[in-house]
Amino acid sequence: MMLRRFLWPFRTGLARRLTTINILALLPLLLLAALLTRELFKEYESNQARAALGMTVRAAEPEINLIRAARTLSETLAAIAPGVLRDEDSCRRIMDLAAASHPDFSLVGYIGEDGMMTCGSHGREYNFAGTDLLARMTQSGGAQTTLARVGPVSGVPVLSVPSAVMRPDGTPGGLIVVSVPQHVLHTDRIKSDDEPSEVPEGLLTFDSEGQLLTTSVVVPRALQLMPQGRELSELAQMGSVSFLDTDFTGTERSYAVVPLTSELFLLGIWNREAGSGLAALRVSPFLIFGLVLISCFTAATLAADRLVTRHVRSLASAMEAFASGSRQSYRSTLHDPPAEIAVLAEAYDLMTETIQREEAELEDLLREKEYLLREVHHRTGNSMQLIASILRMHIRETRDPVQKGVLDHLYGRVMILSTVHLGLYRTSGVSSLDMQRLFNDVISRVDLLHSRPERNRSVVAEIETLSLPPQQAVPMALMLSEVLPAFYSAYSDEEADPVVVHLSMTSDHNAVFAIDGPAGALPRLNGTDGTVPSQIGARLLRNFVRQLDGEMDLISLSPDRLRFEMKFTARAPQSSAEDEAAMGRIGA
Incomplete structure (x- = not known):
């Protein structure tokens, strides 16, 4: 959560826009800085390559001097050999003198055309005929330096530097061979604290065909240090070059190739730390570009946050609090x-x-409205009670049975209206009415008004839990108050089957309202019994059905049982304004 609050200003639209404007304004300078830094990097890389080559040449200076001395000695002896080869003693003496002047050389000798060395330093003789070393030296015409992993004479790895002997008539006359032991070529180097990078990890010599000749480390280690992406034969074609690559141990190293002769090449292998400055500069153009971008973004974001977004956040927090x-x-x-x-x-x-x-x-x-509504409800209830009391007084004073029946019906309707009004008063401000509770109140009121001690009847209410808006609940309750007394009046003294009031949903929005009772209630329900109250009641039932957009039917279940059934579509609860308008239409 804290990280999100911290990063929120960086994600605002204003900060992004200011950052974009700053970057666009500084983009030419950024590109110029990147190009200049790139050119600087190229120049530095060129200088670094030359430095790596120079360091390699300096590190291999003893080897270079020794190989060149061997080559010089070999060519010198090959030049004077035609004059001294006639006398074997003179030949051996010259070979001994040459070996004595260069104690690092293990062998100085002459190999005849038949492969037999009869004139060698220290009086050594050896038959090279049929050996791979002689074949390689002869194949190159005595011009190629050859590596022997095991010297035939000394028994140790040597570098053989041959030179062809030419007779006065220009025909080949054998080879002069100078052998340099490998352990003499690569003496141990001790790294100093002052110049830790002056000693390479390894120095390798190889020929133009990519054949490894000598190494400053053991051969398995030298093979591990070789660059993965390039062969020695490829490096021989590249001339003087330095590059970065990964060795076969997965370590990134610096490599430098120095041609010693046209056939002999030196490969210097340096630890990557020696080129760490080069690697750092390699990313510097992008680093500078990125740093400038980050600076622009940070400055724009902080400016936007300081000047605008923090105030907008404060306003937003106040607005959210107010809205909540x-x-x-x-x-x-x-x-x-x-x-x-x-x-x-x-x-x-x-x-x-x-x-x-x-x-x-x-x-x-x-x-004030709630107070007025309560007052209206209270006064309406009192008025209904007053009307009911007046009607009750007239009923007691009237002797005419017809007038008394009309007054009884009026009294019953007023009491039912009072009951429905009480239900609405209890749920004032609610967008729907509980039909189970409302129907139970109406049934209790009707049973109280029309019950007789001498008659045994009861009502069974099968009412599902259902809520309807007032514009449907009120007509339903008034319809129940009209139908239920009709079934009550049709009871005979001996009948005991109860009246069944049923209300349920048949599908998502369709509902069924039904009342089962004595069949004698049919004339009163359809208004055919000839009395004014029944005709008015039948007319009210039709009006209620019309308000509910339903379908009414009187179904004979048996000779003694009749069903009043009405199907309608249950509506969703409406707003208070719609409820008041609907109640006004019902009242009208």
């Missing part, structure tokens, strides 16, 4: 805002004060 219903901390508290945002905050404070004042007025109006 809080009236305690809704006012904006801005510290040193810009003039434009200060005007916005002042307008917001004025708006909230106006809304609060209007809300207070509305609450007063609502309380």
